[in-house]
Amino acid sequence: MAIKIHGRQLSFYVRTAMLAMSEMNVESEIIEDDMHSPEYLAKVNPFGKHPAVEFDDFILYESRAILRYVVTNYGGLHLLGSTPKEKAMVDQWFELAKTKYLAGDFYSMADLAHIPMLHRFVASSGKESLVTSRKHVNAWYETITSRPAWKKIVEQYPDV
Numbered sequence: 001m002a003i004k005i006h007g008r009q010l011s012f013y014v015r016t017a018m019l020a021m022s023e024m025n026v027e028s029e030i031i032e033d034d035m036h037s038p039e040y041l042a043k044v045n046p047f048g049k050h051p052a053v054e055f056d057d058f059i060l061y062e063s064r065a066i067l068r069y070v071v072t073n074y075g076g077l078h079l080l081g082s083t084p085k086e087k088a089m090v091d092q093w094f095e096l097a098k099t100k101y102l103a104g105d106f107y108s109m110a111d112l113a114h115i116p117m118l119h120r121f122v123a124s125s126g127k128e129s130l131v132t133s134r135k136h137v138n139a140w141y142e143t144i145t146s147r148p149a150w151k152k153i154v155e156q157y158p159d160v
């Protein structure tokens, strides 16, 4: 059964949760419900935010907590790095290093978390040259957005 993600499919935070599932080949479905309804506040997320994800026996909100849980629970430990140093580099979310990916020579959740926002920036900001004119940044962008997990989401939800 598909895991339910509460949120609007266009939201970066929601797309991060979708992408985490897609990377792990876990089927998910989007429920575009009202985050301010009494039912949502009582049963899903008392803080009235999207995304919130319904797993088998609990509901989780906060996109980074969701991302961490999905990769640790569904076989994505490699996305966290394997040595203490790699793990520290992954945790250093927003640094651009001189490596193929953000945290080193391996794709990690640090890269994953940037994909939805970068994709929209390149597709619709009119300022995509900020990415595309930078050889290393562009190579990184092309590599991470070519992953099948992200392509699947773009095929299913082509709006940017």
Ligand SMILES: N[C@@H](CCC(=O)N[C@@H](CS)C(=O)NCC(=O)O)C(=O)O
Binding pocket: 011, 012, 013, 014, 035, 048, 049, 050, 051, 061, 062, 063, 064
């Ligand atoms: N820190 C939260 C932020 C989520 C967030 O701001 N979601 C937006 C929708 S994209 C929202 O629910 N906004 C409603 C509000 O802030 O009232 C996360 O990472 O999940």
